[in-house]
Amino acid sequence: MPSINPFVAPTSGDQPWVDQMRKTLKTQLSVLIDTPPLSIFSVPQILKDEKPEAYAPQKIGLGLKHHFRTELYSNMQQNKLTAVERVIKPYQIPDLEDRVAERIKNIIPVVSPCYDSFPEADADAFAWLFAIDGLLLLDQLRVYFEKGFAIDEKDLIMLENQIPMVVLKEIEKALSANGEHVEELWESKFRYFAESNSPFLLSKETMEFERVNHLLDYMYHSIVNNEVSRDVAFSKPGSIPVEKSAAAELLEAIIKAAGLIPGVKPFLGIIESIIKILYQTDKEKMIQEIRVPSVSELGDIARVKFALSTNEEGIRNISFANGTCCLPVITLNYDSEVILRNLMAYEKLMAKNSLMGGFGLELTEYVDFMCGIIDTANDVKVLRELKIIQGDLRDEEIVKLFNGIGRSLGNMSGQSMLRQTVAELNKVYDNVLSVRIKKEAAKQARAVAKALTFLVSISGTLVLAREALVQASGSKMTQLIINIVTKQMAGLFRL
Numbered sequence: 001m002p003s004i005n006p007f008v009a010p011t012s013g014d015q016p017w018v019d020q021m022r023k024t025l026k027t028q029l030s031v032l033i034d035t036p037p038l039s040i041f042s043v044p045q046i047l048k049d050e051k052p053e054a055y056a057p058q059k060i061g062l063g064l065k066h067h068f069r070t071e072l073y074s075n076m077q078q079n080k081l082t083a084v085e086r087v088i089k090p091y092q093i094p095d096l097e098d099r100v101a102e103r104i105k106n107i108i109p110v111v112s113p114c115y116d117s118f119p120e121a122d123a124d125a126f127a128w129l130f131a132i133d134g135l136l137l138l139d140q141l142r143v144y145f146e147k148g149f150a151i152d153e154k155d156l157i158m159l160e161n162q163i164p165m166v167v168l169k170e171i172e173k174a175l176s177a178n179g180e181h182v183e184e185l186w187e188s189k190f191r192y193f194a195e196s197n198s199p200f201l202l203s204k205e206t207m208e209f210e211r212v213n214h215l216l217d218y219m220y221h222s223i224v225n226n227e228v229s230r231d232v233a234f235s236k237p238g239s240i241p242v243e244k245s246a247a248a249e250l251l252e253a254i255i256k257a258a259g260l261i262p263g264v265k266p267f268l269g270i271i272e273s274i275i276k277i278l279y280q281t282d283k284e285k286m287i288q289e290i291r292v293p294s295v296s297e298l299g300d301i302a303r304v305k306f307a308l309s310t311n312e313e314g315i316r317n318i319s320f321a322n323g324t325c326c327l328p329v330i331t332l333n334y335d336s337e338v339i340l341r342n343l344m345a346y347e348k349l350m351a352k353n354s355l356m357g358g359f360g361l362e363l364t365e366y367v368d369f370m371c372g373i374i375d376t377a378n379d380v381k382v383l384r385e386l387k388i389i390q391g392d393l394r395d396e397e398i399v400k401l402f403n404g405i406g407r408s409l410g411n412m413s414g415q416s417m418l419r420q421t422v423a424e425l426n427k428v429y430d431n432v433l434s435v436r437i438k439k440e441a442a443k444q445a446r447a448v449a450k451a452l453t454f455l456v457s458i459s460g461t462l463v464l465a466r467e468a469l470v471q472a473s474g475s476k477m478t479q480l481i482i483n484i485v486t487k488q489m490a491g492l493f494r495l
Contacts, residue, residue, distance in 0.1 A: 039213035162214035
């Protein structure tokens with residue numbers, strides 16, 4: 001009998017699917033381990049298009065998504081087996097690799113829910129894949145802990161390259177004589193790796209290691225302190241309902257009425273396109289990003305000062321009071337962009353897909369904020385002199401980093417603390433007399449430009465429509481009506 005894919009919708013009366021579901025559920029219930037949450041995703045193509053190499057491992061392919069990638073497999077498989085040997089050999093236990101694989105095989109039913117897609121294959125193949133890659137990760141974390149380097153640190157932290165913690169715990173149990181102190185052993189290695197590679201300071205509070213999904217998850221929660229203040233609602237740009245002005249509604253009504261006149265429809269698309277551009281509201285634009293003046297603009301124009309947060313505070317502690325904006329330290333080195341991008345991708349996907357909740361967009365909002373306040377190398381220079389920005393990455397490269405990261409498409413369902421700080425900064429900046437004059441002049445210029453563009457478009461389209469009607473009907477009465485309407489519209493716009 002051919003295998004049944006449990007993730008494909010069945011046809012009516014599909015008994016094999018029912019049998020497969022019953023078997024899968026019974027198998028999961030038989031495993032004496034709680035089923036971990038979905039936490040390993042394929043990165044959306046829209047993110048990969050920005051910078052593909054930031055999400056695809058370059059040297060080490062781990063887990064289901066990259067283990068068998070041709071160029072990685074051919075170059076790394078023997079190195080993986082050598083790493084496995086380094087881990088297993090000191091134990092001097094016969095067939096220890098088989099014991100590891102067998103333990104993993106027994107928990108495959110609770111490993112598959114960790115992935116957004118889990119292909120059909122033999123359980124033995126999965127067990128050996130995870131055994132090899134899990135032991136390699138253990139080897140690399142040990143080497144990094146002892147010597148400070150790995151084959152490729154950024155590959156180990158990529159979202160698609162994660163090994164579920166439930167697998168790593170079974171490996172450690174197989175290697176331990178009695179299975180004690182498993183969490184402590186992994187946590188020390190995770191902690192050292194995360195501290196060494198995180199762009200941010202980590203929380204000093206003890207983490208519930210039982211809740212850790214994988215290495216990237218550990219770093220993420222250490223950064224945001226495993227606390228969320230707001231729920232998240234994701235929206236496509238422009239999908240939030242926006243109230244229309246009376247003028248816009250009137251124009252839409254005119255277009256609908258005009259659509260009933262023969263020969264005019266080909267020209268109405270032009271008007272509709274123009275209206276969409278002219279009446280795009282600020283609310284629609286704000287969905288995609290945090291808008292805030294740059295460091296230089298805030299400092300030179302609004303006299304806002306910047307300072308390093310005290311007490312080694314994190315990204316949730318950005319504040320603005322008494323004319324000073326306090327920011328946490330961020331350390332940016334060669335691999336920092338890859339780490340930032342994968343942390344943000346993980347946060348967004350968990351916020352969108354987690355059934356248990358508990359994920360906000362705090363890190364993504366912070367990066368959006370940095371994208372806003374850093375426009376030039378001078379902005380970076382100011383923050384570097386205050387020790388807010390540290391690391392080896394050059395000022396121009398930091399500008400390129402933040403300008404290159406796409407803004408968030410997630411929309412907080414409430415007002416986060418960071419957005420409140422941004423609102424306060426914008427209020428101070430907008431209250432400067434020169435800024436108010438400049439914005440008012442720009443507003444008037446946009447209004448005039450909209451009116452002129454609309455007038456020219458409507459007039460041109462009506463002329464074309466009139467010619468179409470005259471040619472279609474040849475009626476003098478129709479021509480007279482069109483002339484009257486044209487004159488009335490022209491008079492309206494002169495007002």
